[in-house]
Amino acid sequence: MGKKYTIGVDYGTQSGRAVLVNLADGQEVADHVTPYRHHVIDEFLPGSGQKLEYDWALQHPGDYLEVLKVSVPAVIEQSGIDPADVIGIGIDFTACTMLPVDELGEPLCFHPELADQPHSWVKLWKHHAAQPEADKINAIAAERGESFLPRYGGKISSEWMMAKVWQILDEAPAIYERADMFLEATDWVISQMTGNMVRNSCTAGYKAIWHKQDGYPSKAYFKALDPRLENLAETKLRGEVRPLGSRAGGLTETMAEVMGLTPGIAVAVGNVDAHAAVPAVGVVTPGKLVMAMGTSICHMILGTEEKRVEGMCGVVEDGIIPGLYGYEAGQSAVGDIFEWYVEEALPAYVTEAAAADGIGIHQWLEREAAAYKPGQTGLLALDWWNGNRSVLVDTDLTGLILGMTLLTKPQEIYRALLEATAFGTRKIVDAFHENGVPVDVLYACGGLPQKNHLLMQIYADVTNREIVVADSKQTPALGAAMFAAVAAGQAQGGYDSIIDAAAKMARVKEETFKPIPEHVEVYEQLYREYSKLHDYFGRGENDVMKRLKRIKQSAE
Ligand SMILES: Nc1ncnc2c1ncn2[C@@H]1O[C@H](COP(=O)(O)OP(=O)(O)O)[C@@H](O)[C@H]1O
Ligand SMILES: O=C(CO)[C@@H](O)[C@@H](O)COP(=O)(O)O
Structure with missing residues (x-):
């Protein structure tokens, strides 16, 4: 042949x-x-x-x-x-x-x-206007003790x-x-x-609450949501699942x-x-967390058992590789946050400086931000520009930058945003690792690993794990x-x-990103601070983000 x-x-x-x-x-x-x-x-x-x-x-x-x-x-x-x-x-x-x-x-x-x-x-x-429905879906499922809820980290997302x-x-x-x-x-x-x-x-499995053995949730559950939904599974969601x-x-x-x-x-x-990216980087066994890094990040990992992990997007048997449980978690904005900053909040002098140096704006910001040591910006950010998809699963949460002064520079803010997304990934890595789904090494694919080396080094330092990068543009x-x-x-x-296909067709680069011990140490301290902010604004102690959203909506 x-x-x-x-x-x-x-x-x-x-x-x-x-x-x-x-x-x-x-x-x-x-x-x-x-x-x-x-x-x-x-x-x-x-x-x-x-x-x-x-x-x-x-x-x-x-x-x-x-x-x-x-x-x-x-x-x-x-x-x-x-x-x-x-x-x-x-x-x-x-x-x-x-x-x-x-x-x-x-x-x-x-x-x-x-x-x-x-x-x-x-x-x-990323249509996020169905949060009121998601809230009711979760409340009613929890009230009825629906067995599917733990498979989705305790919450069904408004994205689904x-x-x-x-x-x-x-x-x-x-x-x-x-x-x-x-x-x-x-x-x-x-x-x-x-x-x-x-x-x-x-x-x-991941997005429509379908289960290999149990199928969709019961009629009784759908009816409890709204009587008009009672037959949803057999009617408008019908069809063979292969x-x-x-x-x-x-x-x-x-x-x-x-x-x-x-x-x-x-x-x-x-x-x-x-x-689809998981076998394409050759991952067909547990312990290796694959990050598809672009506009958002999806984190995928394989396991031999069905474990409960707070806020994961879902665990589906055969969902990624046949014969194993596929786990998914994610951050709903990553590249999108950097894009927002470049397009909506950057002073004109940076654009001019990048043009004068003959490089792109991201490249200029990356170069300048790389000159700082971890912690040197004095800034800390929460990466919720498009809500939080894991571990909190709440699209009503919003972004935050803390520590700004009259001396704060654009490249410092850019670095703080890169770091915030790395802390978001660390939350997910910890959630898996501490709940019986070990994460030994990270694999990265998507547009970002090719575009921003500083970002990748920060991820290795913040998670204290080696990162293997896909050798494929797509x-x-x-x-x-x-x-x-x-x-x-x-x-x-x-x-x-x-x-068999992965054994012959998957490709990764030889060069990997390895954690730098001095960076790891500083990021440990910053991560503790991030975690405090994460819980304070994300777990109900201070719902100011939600209140601001409501005030905004009623002002429109
Ligand atoms: N040098 C860069 N550093 C960081 N982010 C970048 C850079 N260049 C582009 N981006 C961001 O990468 C995202 C696009 O990622 P990509 O993987 O190409 O696309 P998609 O998510 O649509 O698959 C955009 O959000 C963009 O802002
Ligand atoms: O949610 C998922 C997968 O479950 C993604 O499709 C979504 O985050 C969009 O990914 P991209 O950032 O466009 O690659």
């Missing part, structure tokens, strides 16, 4: 990227990025200009199809390979990114008469399926009624490629034509971006391509299991 390839498509927050991968060694032969034409929709709906409320974040499903139509032919052309040698395609997505569809699988926002209704659109993972679905029902009952199904965007895109509506066990690496179907003639591929090739079931896409190889199977030139 000659050389064979698969394509992985990674759907991020701002763009979709396709990677063409050689199955023999995981080499990324070509890659192409398609930015979403409609970006993140968080102020006005496209077309109607309908204004969105606070904390909304939507996307346009047409943008996802454009990625397939543009980036897939682009990687084929760039590589110069024969498209007949591509034996499969897989995708990974942000999650829970969900949408209501009609009986034909058409997104409701494509219906002209519904296009001006915000609830007919895709709700992006049930809170988003219930918000639609609460605020737009007609859209809820009109929806034939609520789908993860990853499953919707797969349905567009195959003509089959198949759900995947990863998003169902394990990762299985085949969702063959690529349809129509899609094969627009994508420049062969009809009938294997299309793997959908996956989550962060989870790690989740590589993972998606690996699952596509499994969906295609060995007989077609792919692999029979993700473990």
Whole structure:
């Protein structure tokens, strides 16, 4: 058999990227990025200009199809390979990114008469306007002693399926009624490629409270939330849930034509971006925490038992690698915080200085911030610019910078923000490690490890652990391509299991980030201070952040 390839498509927050991968060694032969034409929709709906409320974040499903139509032919052309040698395609997505569809699988926002209704659109993972529903979901589950709650660290997030679905029902009952199904965007895109509506066990497990043995929560629980939700699982969440690496179907003639591929090739079931990255850095055993570091961070680790860990996003059997329990935790803003600072709060002289030095603003700030020793800025920040996803699981928490004086410099604030996100990760590492899910070493992938070395050294120092870095520009896409190889199977030139695929295709860099003992010592002290602030503002002693939000809302 000659050389064979698969394509992985990674759907991020701002763009979709396709990677063409050689199955023999995981080499990324070509890659192409398609930015979403409609970006993140968080102020006005496209077309109607309908204004969105606070904390909304939507996307346009047409943008996802454009990625397939543009980036897939682009990687084929760039590589110069024969498209007949591509034996499969897989995708990974942000999650829970969900949408209501009609009986034909058409997104409701494509219906002209519904296009001006915000609830007919895709709700992006970082849509945070369903917190009131999430609060009730948690309170009622706790009251009823629902057995699923501990599997999600004691709290279901407002980012997830049930809170988003219930918000639609609460605020737009007609859209809820009109929806034939609520789908993860990853499953919707797969349905567009195959003509089959198949759900995947990863998003169902982590984001929609589905369990391999127990299925969805009981009718009685849904009824206790709202009688209109009683049959949600059998109706609008219906559909077969297939394990990762299985085949969702063959690529349809129509899609094969627009994508420049062969009809009938294997299309793997959908996956989550962060989870797909785990085998792509070669992690198929416990003890290794994988951080997908970009706009946000997702932290994934494998275990042999189901343990209870405060605030984790979830533990799902076979959720990442078959045969093991996959744990997920996360921080809902990391790169986004640095971007906020650069775009919204930086003095013009920094932009000018960076331009004069011929480097980017982040590079300038990184260079200047690296000149400080740990603790030397006198600053400490709480990294909750987009709420807290773990350990507190509360999207109503907000950011904080402490210790500023008239002498505080922009690079000091930048450093404090990098450190704050590292402390947030340390909270998660400690939560796992202290609750029976050992964390020995960290693995990093995503855009940030390539972009900011200071950030990575700070993470190694704050967590006091070595960090291995992915040797791939597009790690989740590589993972998606690996699952596509499994969906295609060995007989077609792919692999029979993700473990086999990882052994041949995963790649990491030789150079690692190692903790520097003097830094570790200072960061221990700062982390103790961070923990005090974390508990004071995050565990109810002082709810000032929530009160400010309420005052803000009533002032609008
Ligand atoms: N040099 C840098 N240092 C720190 N953060 C950066 C730097 N350059 C870009 N970023 C941030 O990285 C994030 C994008 O990460 P990336 O992994 O490329 O995308 P995504 O999260 O969409 O997959 C943005 O939030 C951006 O602000
Ligand atoms: O929440 C998850 C995965 O569970 C992510 O999709 C979400 O944090 C978005 O990730 P990105 O920062 O866009 O890579």
